[in-house]
Amino acid sequence: MILLKTYRKSNNLLFAEMIIALLFFVISFTVIIRVFAGADGLERDERRREQAEILAQSAAEAYSVSGNAEWAVRQALGCEAAFADGRCELSLDEGLLPSEDGEITLVLTEKRSEPAVVGCYSELSMVFMKRGEEFYSLDCGAYIPKKGEAAHFD
Amino acid sequence: MTKENFGGSGETRSKKSSGGIVGVGYISIMLIFTVICLTIFAVLSFQAAYSNNRLSERGEQFTQQYYAADMQAKKILSELDFKSAQLTGGFDFFGEFAEAAREISGGTAEKTVRDGRECVQVDYSVDLNSRQKLSVSVLFQSAYNEDRYEILTWKTTTEETSGDSHQNVWDGGDID
Amino acid sequence: MTSDRSPESRRKAALNGSEYRVRSLADTASAVGSMLLFVLFALCMLMAVAVAADTYGRIKSGYQQSFGTVTSMKYISNKLRSADNVTIFEDGTAAAVESGGMVSVIYCGSDGLYEKNSATDDLVSADGGDRISAIDSMLITERDGLYEITVRSGGESSSMLVRKG
Numbered sequence: 001m002i003l004l005k006t007y008r009k010s011n012n013l014l015f016a017e018m019i020i021a022l023l024f025f026v027i028s029f030t031v032i033i034r035v036f037a038g039a040d041g042l043e044r045d046e047r048r049r050e051q052a053e054i055l056a057q058s059a060a061e062a063y064s065v066s067g068n069a070e071w072a073v074r075q076a077l078g079c080e081a082a083f084a085d086g087r088c089e090l091s092l093d094e095g096l097l098p099s100e101d102g103e104i105t106l107v108l109t110e111k112r113s114e115p116a117v118v119g120c121y122s123e124l125s126m127v128f129m130k131r132g133e134e135f136y137s138l139d140c141g142a143y144i145p146k147k148g149e150a151a152h153f154d
Numbered sequence: 155m156t157k158e159n160f161g162g163s164g165e166t167r168s169k170k171s172s173g174g175i176v177g178v179g180y181i182s183i184m185l186i187f188t189v190i191c192l193t194i195f196a197v198l199s200f201q202a203a204y205s206n207n208r209l210s211e212r213g214e215q216f217t218q219q220y221y222a223a224d225m226q227a228k229k230i231l232s233e234l235d236f237k238s239a240q241l242t243g244g245f246d247f248f249g250e251f252a253e254a255a256r257e258i259s260g261g262t263a264e265k266t267v268r269d270g271r272e273c274v275q276v277d278y279s280v281d282l283n284s285r286q287k288l289s290v291s292v293l294f295q296s297a298y299n300e301d302r303y304e305i306l307t308w309k310t311t312t313e314e315t316s317g318d319s320h321q322n323v324w325d326g327g328d329i330d
Numbered sequence: 331m332t333s334d335r336s337p338e339s340r341r342k343a344a345l346n347g348s349e350y351r352v353r354s355l356a357d358t359a360s361a362v363g364s365m366l367l368f369v370l371f372a373l374c375m376l377m378a379v380a381v382a383a384d385t386y387g388r389i390k391s392g393y394q395q396s397f398g399t400v401t402s403m404k405y406i407s408n409k410l411r412s413a414d415n416v417t418i419f420e421d422g423t424a425a426a427v428e429s430g431g432m433v434s435v436i437y438c439g440s441d442g443l444y445e446k447n448s449a450t451d452d453l454v455s456a457d458g459g460d461r462i463s464a465i466d467s468m469l470i471t472e473r474d475g476l477y478e479i480t481v482r483s484g485g486e487s488s489s490m491l492v493r494k495g
Contacts, residue, residue: 013178014364018371021185028189029378035196036385042203043389046210050400051488053214057407058491060221064228065475065493075476075491113232118239118302121232123225138217141225143232145302181371188375195382199389206393213404220411308495309429310412 045135048104051096052128052136060140063124067144069110072124086110092128105129119145216282220310223280223288227308231292233258234276238294238302247296248274255294271295275306286312395484398464402443402481405462406436406470407492410477416495418477422469424456435459438468443481 055076063072073081073090079098081088090106093099107129112122121143128136237254241247248265252274255263261278268275274294279287291306406425410416415428424437428450435446437456446459465483472478472494480489 014181014368017178017181018367021181021371025185025189029192032189032192032196032382035200036382039196039199039203039389040385042200042207043392046203046207047392047396049214050210050396053210053217054400054403054488054490057217058489061476061491061493062474064224075474117236119232119235121229136214138221139225140221141228143228143235145235181368184372184375188379191379192382195379195386199386202386202390202393206396209397210400213400307414309414310408312412 048094048096048130049136053138055096056126056128056136056138059126060124060138063140064142067120067122067142069108069124073108081108083108083110086112096128103130117146119143219282219286220288223282226280227278227288227290230259230278230280231290231303231305234292234294235303238274238296242296242302248272251294266293268293279311282310286310391484394464395486398442398483399481399486399488402463402465402468402483403479403488403490405443406468406479406481407490409434409436410492410495413495416477418470418472419456422471423467425470426454436462438465443468 059072059076062075063069066072069083069088070081073079073088077090077098079090081090086109088108090108091099091102092104092106093102094104096104105128107125107127109125109127110122111125112120121141123139123141125139126137127134234255237258238251241251241254244250252263252265255261255274255276259276259278261276263274263276266273266275272295275291276294277289277291279289281287287310288308289311290308293304293306294302409427409429410425413427413429417426417428419425419437424435427434427436431450433448433450433452433454435448435454435456437444437446437459439457439459439461441461442464443462444456444459445462446454446457448454465481467480467482469480470477471480475494477492477494478489479492480487
């Protein structure tokens with residue numbers, strides 16, 4: 001009888017320890033998972049921002065050379081951008097490639113200085129948004145002198 | 155009866171040691187080990203992601219600074235170009251433009267001769283940050299077409315904080 | 331006779347035969363059950379550690395890969411932006427960047443991006459430089475007044491445009 005009692009006592013102790021251990025594990029695991037999720041989120045955000053930065057820089061450089069936002073987008077992204085009233089929205093996927101129903105939106109806004117007598121100074125603003133939240137933006141400018149004879153100041 | 159039951163105490167030992175049940179404490183040790191491992195990995199992951207994030211933020215900051223300076227330099231260029239077109243055909247283009255260019259750019263403007271043609275060389279710079287700046291050198295001439303100016307340099311330069319910060323490169327001379 | 335019997339047989343005799351078998355079976359089941367629970371617990375813990383290690387490895391490798399590609403591209407683009415004169419080598423795997431009386435040859439070596447500094451008068455070649463970052467390949471091409479820098483690292487390729495000086 002003592003043998004059985006010791007045996008059961010031991011088993012009960014084991015189960016009690018296991019339950020306490022599991023409880024402790026669940027609590028600590030919740031905290032650890034949050035830290036992991038935070039690290040993973042940071043890493044994803046950072047990679048997305050880096051990709052956006054490279055893309056925006058490419059577009060800015062192409063825009064700086066041409067002063068043509070559509071051409072700049074074609075060079076940087078390889079897709080056509082249709083500007084209406086100096087504004088264009090492009091849909092991009094997670095890898096920042098043009099996509100029909102991507103999660104990321106690139107909003108391009110072009111402002112041209114008036115009047116363009118001898119040349120045109122313009123600015124292009126690029127804003128990358130994910131689910132309506134901005135995660136990267138870059139403004140750049142271009143100055144393109146007027147081709148041919150510029151206006152005379154008499 | 156008591157003796158019989160106590161006789162079992164030896165058997166309890168033999169049953170326990172034979173692996174019938176797991177000893178109390180093993181689970182706690184295993185759990186503590188696991189939690190420590192997980193905590194270490196979690197902290198290392200977060201630290202790696204955080205340091206990468208900070209590095210990338212620095213890069214982003216520089217990019218923003220560069221394009222802000224680039225925009226500023228282009229604005230100055232557009233104003234200079236406008237002025238040069240305005241003064242073209244005037245009585246003293248070089249003198250008047252050089253003076254106006256100095257005022258607009260805040261840099262230097264000197265009359266120079268390049269490929270047998272008289273020009274005004276305008277040098278100006280826009281600060282990127284405390285250490286770097288965007289240096290621009292443009293050559294202006296009296297013309298109505300798009301050849302009014304030629305960009306000689308458009309580059310970032312780093313200000314040397316001390317005289318000995320240059321790179322030591324062997325100049326091909328004798329080594330003492 | 332009684333003195334010949336072992337304590338086990340005496341205990342067996344004390345208990346009813348069938349009751350003893352049931353209890354013995356219950357004890358065995360309980361022992362096996364607790365053992366299984368322990369093994370399950372141990373496996374779960376091992377799995378948790380393995381998953382954590384894998385996540386850490388993924389974050390770390392992503393960091394290193396991203397560091398290699400992005401850093402290389404930024405480094406080359408910044409070099410080109412601060413250059414007085416740039417000469418792209420014929421195959422596009424190297425560029426000689428002249429700035430402040432110095433020539434930096436940036437090229438892709440066997441296991442990464444390398445840079446070699448020398449005086450402007452010296453004959454430049456794409457070898458014997460210092461390692462900058464880990465990349466698989468690099469290509470610099472010229473088009474429409476722009477340099478296109480393509481860097482490949484860890485199976486991932488990225489391109490960036492930089493205007494010509």
